[in-house]
Amino acid sequence: MKLKRKVEVAVISDVHLGTYGCHAKELLTYLSSIEPRKLVLNGDIVDIWQFSKRYFPKSHLKVIKKLIDMAADGVEVIYITGNHDEMLRKFSGTSIGNIRIADKVVLELDGKKAWIFHGDVFDMALTNAKFLAKLGGYGYDLLILLNRVINWCLVKSGRERYSLSKKIKNSVKGALKYINDFENVVSELAIQQHYDYVICGHIHQPKMMIKENKMGKTMYLNSGDWIENFSALEYQFKRWKIYNYQHDKLSAFYGDEDIKDMNIKDLIAAITIIDQKNQ
Template sequence: MKFKRKVEIVVISDVHLGTYGCHAKQLLTYLNSIEPKHLILNGDIIDVWQFSKRYFPKSHMQVIKKIVSFAAKGTKVTYITGNHDEMLRKFTDTEIGNIAVVNKLVLELDDKKAWIFHGDVFDASIQNAKWLAKLGGYGYDLLILINRFTNWMLVNLGKERYSLSKRIKNSVKSAVKYISNFEKTATDLAIENGYDYVICGHIHQPKNEIVESKKGKTHYLNSGDWVENFTALEYQFKRWKLYKYSEDKLSAFYADEDLKEMTEAELIAAITVMKPMK
């Protein structure tokens, strides 16, 4: 039997199930390696903006089944809505078994307060020109698709993978400024409101750092994504860790054996029937 790490809290975001950029197999490998008490899905898990019936591979369905399986076995699952899955906001404050849908979350962690939200509330392009934000989303997905083909060629040539979108974002001044402004806004608000931790997603930039200002300090964390960075946040032993799939995976934890043989219809049936809690 393969060893699974027990983790108090796990935060993942920006999985973008239903798009070509999503790396569901890597995420399944990670999810099969842990036993979390509380799994926080911090937005953009299912990409409703780019959703297409023509593209929803079995591995994407397996991620959903794995999350439901966690809940059925006692894990508390909190789904915080993001901009790409904003249609779920109509179900805010709904609870089904161990699964809850919310817009934001405040947790008490060992006498400290954590403020957790996706982060699109800071994005003016989404708030004021949603059509422009969606157009940018399509362009980003096309870039990711081209990047996946490029990486397939590089891997077959024995060379390292290359993140084209990350390189562009890191080299374009306006993108760097946007990320910097996002982080500053989040940390300023957290300090002003007395939060010890502020935890976001949205910008696909994983980070774990202490931020100080004249008014105080806070711990800023971003869970990154499963499109480019393959990262998550883990809370255990009163501390946060930024998990990086490329560096931190121990041994391979693949999808359960029974999942490999299941048809799409069987997978849909499996995730729509919740096992009763004991």
Template structure:
């Protein structure tokens, strides 16, 4: 089936390996697009809560899909976050179209875009990781309770309700934290001459232009694939927030090779073009 062609797609905070990750919905989204670049802006795999006992087929299909997209020509950038920080030791590594980085800068039609996860602005994570992990577990427990409550509401014919979103909106400290996070990113971006600053981490999708005495910058946040189910898309010199729950997906079928192709075959398919290029170069020399 025909897929939407877009220049750049940005997703973050998928948290594969946890009960809360909405892997099926993400797989549907990825199967509906054909991006030139796909930026995974941190916390794709949740190493903090990773367990060999829980990594369902739908989560593995997402990984296979990402590798398959890279093998078919999409340039995939995996930007490390705090929940997948163990991958930072591989920063700077490339395998075909798949690149592991800590941050990324792109030129977009004469404007500079700065991509990074955003945990550098989170003092509890930098100074007390055990406290941050405790807060993360509490958040996911709240999500599980919310899922059970929503199951009951749906059975009763009522609309879903987000407990975590309600708590965030009612807590002034949470609002202050979000505002500080956004302002910190914008301030640093303006100081370094970036036109866009693109983050994840706080699970709140947003697009807003900030203007200060020192300049202006567009703040963008890709949200998450736990509650918001959102992505950022760039095409025709414009950014938009894609919302899975509201925007219509084109009809599609999940790629058939994902059902059959082994993960090692997918990795090999990425490496093949690079190896061929190196052999051709050697033969010329």
């Protein structure tokens, strides 16, 4: 039996299950490599905005089953709602076994407070939010599809993946200003509220940095995404780190053997009857 890395808290966000951009197989490999006490799903895990019955592959179902299995095995799973799964906000405060739904959460970690939320609440306050909204539409989906073809060729030739969408965002002044403003606004509010850590998703930019002003300081963290960056946040031994699948994948294992060969009907059946474990 393969050993798993013990992690006190793991945070993932912006998986966008149900879209062409989601890299579910890589995420399943990552989830299978860790044994967290708490798993925080920080928004946009299932993309309800763009959900289509025509596209929900087996690998995406496996991720859902894996998350439910982790909860059934004793992992505390906190699903924080985002803008692409905002329909779940009406269920905030609801718990099903070890899974609970919330709009935000504060965790006590070794005497320090971590404030965790998705981040879309700040879109209305930031002037360039419309750019990312447009980028997240059909044009973004087309770009992701093109990028997958390019990356397939790169991987086959033994070269590293390349992100067209990341390159475009990093070269557009409006996007860079939005990201910078987002980080500053979130951090300043966290400092005002005396939080030691503030953890977001939403902007698909993994980051860990100290933000400081005359009122104090906080550590700003962003879990990135599983479309462009394949990243997560992990807390262990009183410190945070960014996990990057591209560079740290040797720490991960392949997806669970018990669901490797399951067909779609079996996966759906396993997901729908899983609640019996918690009764």
